[in-house]
Amino acid sequence: MCALMTHETAIETAREASTLSLQEELLLALLDEETGYFRQVPGWNLNCAMAGAALGELSLLGRIDSDLKSLILFDSTETGSPVLDRILREIATETEQHDVGYWVERLAPKSESVISSALDRLVRRQILDRHPGDFYTFTKRQQSGDTSLEEDPLASEFVRARLIRIIFADEIPGPRDVIITGLVDACNAFQQMFPIDEEAEERIKLVSNMDTIGRAIATAVSESIVAPSLRRPSLTKPIPAVSLRDLVFNRELREGRLPAGFAYLAEKYGPVFELRLPFRQNIIVLAGLKTNQWAHSKGRGFLRSKEYFEGVDKAYGVSRSMHSTDGADHFRFRKSLQPAYSLTTLTRRLDEVFDLSRTHMASWDVGAIMPAQVMMRLFLNAQSSPLLASIDTQDEIMDALEYKVRVLNVGIIKMLPTFMLHTLSMRRRAKAMQRIIDRMETTHTTTQRAGMPKDVVDAYLALHASDPQFLPESDLSLPLGAILMTAMYMGDQVGFALYRMLQNPELYERVTAEADALWADGDPSEDDLSPDRIDVTRRVLMETLRMSPIVPMSMRTVMNTCVVEGYELPVGTQLVIAQTAAHYLDEVFPDPWTFDIDRYAPPRNEHRSRGYAPFGLGTHSCLGRRWAHMHMVINLLMLTHHFKIELARPFKRLPMDPLPSQSPSNKIKFRLAELRHELRV
Numbered sequence: 176m177c178a179l180m181t182h183e184t185a186i187e188t189a190r191e192a193s194t195l196s197l198q199e200e201l202l203l204a205l206l207d208e209e210t211g212y213f214r215q216v217p218g219w220n221l222n223c224a225m226a227g228a229a230l231g232e233l234s235l236l237g238r239i240d241s242d243l244k245s246l247i248l249f250d251s252t253e254t255g256s257p258v259l260d261r262i263l264r265e266i267a268t269e270t271e272q273h274d275v276g277y278w279v280e281r282l283a284p285k286s287e288s289v290i291s292s293a294l295d296r297l298v299r300r301q302i303l304d305r306h307p308g309d310f311y312t313f314t315k316r317q318q319s320g321d322t323s324l325e326e327d328p329l330a331s332e333f334v335r336a337r338l339i340r341i342i343f344a345d346e347i348p349g350p351r352d353v354i355i356t357g358l359v360d361a362c363n364a365f366q367q368m369f370p371i372d373e374e375a376e377e378r379i380k381l382v383s384n385m386d387t388i389g390r391a392i393a394t395a396v397s398e399s400i401v402a403p404s405l406r407r408p409s410l411t412k413p414i415p416a417v418s419l420r421d422l423v424f425n426r427e428l429r430e431g432r433l434p435a436g437f438a439y440l441a442e443k444y445g446p447v448f449e450l451r452l453p454f455r456q457n458i459i460v461l462a463g464l465k466t467n468q469w470a471h472s473k474g475r476g477f478l479r480s481k482e483y484f485e486g487v488d489k490a491y492g493v494s495r496s497m498h499s500t501d502g503a504d505h506f507r508f509r510k511s512l513q514p515a516y517s518l519t520t521l522t523r524r525l526d527e528v529f530d531l532s533r534t535h536m537a538s539w540d541v542g543a544i545m546p547a548q549v550m551m552r553l554f555l556n557a558q559s560s561p562l563l564a565s566i567d568t569q570d571e572i573m574d575a576l577e578y579k580v581r582v583l584n585v586g587i588i589k590m591l592p593t594f595m596l597h598t599l600s601m602r603r604r605a606k607a608m609q610r611i612i613d614r615m616e617t618t619h620t621t622t623q624r625a626g627m628p629k630d631v632v633d634a635y636l637a638l639h640a641s642d643p644q645f646l647p648e649s650d651l652s653l654p655l656g657a658i659l660m661t662a663m664y665m666g667d668q669v670g671f672a673l674y675r676m677l678q679n680p681e682l683y684e685r686v687t688a689e690a691d692a693l694w695a696d697g698d699p700s701e702d703d704l705s706p707d708r709i710d711v712t713r714r715v716l717m718e719t720l721r722m723s724p725i726v727p728m729s730m731r732t733v734m735n736t737c738v739v740e741g742y743e744l745p746v747g748t749q750l751v752i753a754q755t756a757a758h759y760l761d762e763v764f765p766d767p768w769t770f771d772i773d774r775y776a777p778p779r780n781e782h783r784s785r786g787y788a789p790f791g792l793g794t795h796s797c798l799g800r801r802w803a804h805m806h807m808v809i810n811l812l813m814l815t816h817h818f819k820i821e822l823a824r825p826f827k828r829l830p831m832d833p834l835p836s837q838s839p840s841n842k843i844k845f846r847l848a849e850l851r852h853e854l855r856v
């Protein structure tokens with residue numbers, strides 16, 4: 176079978192040498208560390224190559240053999256790999272004999288499961304780290320070469336390094352290398368991986384042609400690539416349009432409760448439906464568990480956020496931002512900024528969090544009645560501005576947030592005309608935002624920051640300094656301004672959580688008990704804030720994030736035609752990913768209208784599916800989610816420890832403002848009934 180080794184030797188080598196399958200090796204070869212994703216191999220090519228890799232693996236294991244005309248089953252004994260055994264059964268039950276090309280094309284549409292299981296295994300074995308949106312990088316352990324050779328003979332010596340030796344140092348290839356070389360070549364990926372001159376090209380051709388099955392697979396793959404009929408989605412269904420009646424008369428939608436409203440539409444119309452709104456381009460909505468799974472793991476290849484965030488970029492006069500960037504540049508943004516937004520950065524500064532929180536609460540009068548939205552936004556901003564930007568912004572924050580909300584309503588939600596950004600009051604508020612940004616920049620000079628803990632402004636300025644082309648000075652105002660939004664998001668979410676607790680007095684008491692235990696001997700340490708000691712508070716917050724998520728949906732544009740749940744979405748489609756619709760679907764969260772924190776405890780663990788998505792899905796999912804979660808838990812604990820709080824007036828249905836994000840309405844008012852523990856500042 177192979178020009179260099181006999182069939183038997185090849186089987187032995189395959190058994191002995193590798194704990195990685197050919198599918199896994201191919202994925203490792205195609206992974207681009209810089210972008211965290213696979214080289215620009217079109218989906219169909221990758222699918223064919225994966226099908227080919229699986230057939231190659233079966234051939235190395237002695238189950239099949241092939242010449243250019245036919246693929247022959249040698250031995251149908253199971254291999255122990257569910258993916259390979261499924262293919263083996265399919266070949267065994269086929270009555271007619273076909274060539275490799277036929278099998279590659281037949282198996283390619285099912286390659287998604289081959290790719291997923293190969294990636295899962297690489298992650299499980301700590302060869303790859305998976306990042307939100309299905310980006311991958313080699314684990315630190317692999318990068319440092321700290322692997323046990325016995326355990327992982329080939330993982331430690333990545334297939335790419337082997338390919339370099341084979342192509343550029345004329346090393347004699349083994350049978351696996353021959354097949355992989357053929358597959359990578361068939362995907363046209365060598366040119367993206369290495370500088371390929373004529374000599375290297377000849378060597379690649381020579382190696383690929385050494386093995387009959389490898390050659391047959393590679394030919395099948397490259398021939399299949401030019402079969403556009405196979406790439407086009409077929410049998411797609413027309414997308415149902417939501418009737419005007421359902422839009423106008425559905426109570427949830429009318430009152431702006433978007434997660435429940437979208438769940439109602441998903442139950443009635445299915446997971447993909449169209450909204451035809453007057454004077455606007457039609458919008459397609461994805462809602463439900465399956466579409467969440469798709470958006471999370473596949474969205475990256477088909478969707479773009481650029482068009483939606485362009486309006487915001489324009490309002491700030493920037494050319495782009497992390498929110499409006501996709502692909503490799505976006506991955507670079509996230510990688511550089513991740514440490515600044517991490518939970519560790521917050522927990523290193525716990526003392527400051529406690530002090531800032533107490534200092535603000537000390538300004539409250541016992542007996543005072545305060546509107547939920549304003550009270551909580553100011554409370555959270557008193558902490559997040561100093562923590563994330565090392566400045567105090569209490570004097571300007573409400574104006575700056577008003578401006579930011581208007582920018583989102585004009586630029587993203589597009590429910591207001593552009594001139595509404597330039598009214599007199601908005602121009603005044605825009606100036607407040609600019610003054611805050613100036614304050615950030617003037618306080619972040621090298622001398623002033625010496626010895627200070629690094630914050631998010633430092634992280635953006637460092638990225639700018641390291642590559643002014645990538646993040647020019649002219650693009651800094653938006654990300655710096657966006658830092659302030661965290662006070663609004665966290666403030667509103669804490670406001671919702673406090674409201675829910677006040678409606679569930681038993682839970683309020685349990686949270687208070689947790690808080691009192693934690694502060695019994697002074698401020699808790701990072702270790703004290705362990706999951707078991709903040710268990711009830713954490714679950715109250717999780718259930719609030721399910722029932723009243725402040726960001727209920729994300730907007731995207733389709734940049735590559737795709738099929739979701741059998742519906743074709745053409746290029747240019749405006750898409751709403753209603754990721755939180757699943758929060759109100761009975762099949763994902765049984766009895767969804769009941770506030771029930773036991774959903775998040777074993778054995779139920781209802782949050783462990785993509786149906787739970789308060790922090791978004793995929794590549795743009797919240798970078799500060801861990802920070803936000805812990806920060807909000809701490810605030811709920813501190814509020815209940817220091818004050819007995821009451822609802823000034825009860826409501827039958829939670830009053831809220833739906834856009835641009837969901838916020839507790841200022842109709843909700845909290846009364847500070849009693850000071851429970853003194854506020855030492």
Ligand code: HEM
Binds near residue numbers: 497665
């Ligand atoms: C209640 C609190 C929060 C919620 C519910 C929340 C939710 C979200 C959601 C849903 C997205 C994705 C938006 C999209 O897909 O278009 C997002 C993005 C983001 N969030 Fe949060 N967030 C919260 C707080 C925070 C905090 C406190 C920080 C910073 C410390 C933060 C930093 C970010 C960043 C940087 C992004 C942009 C990520 C990207 O474009 O790649 N968030 N957030």
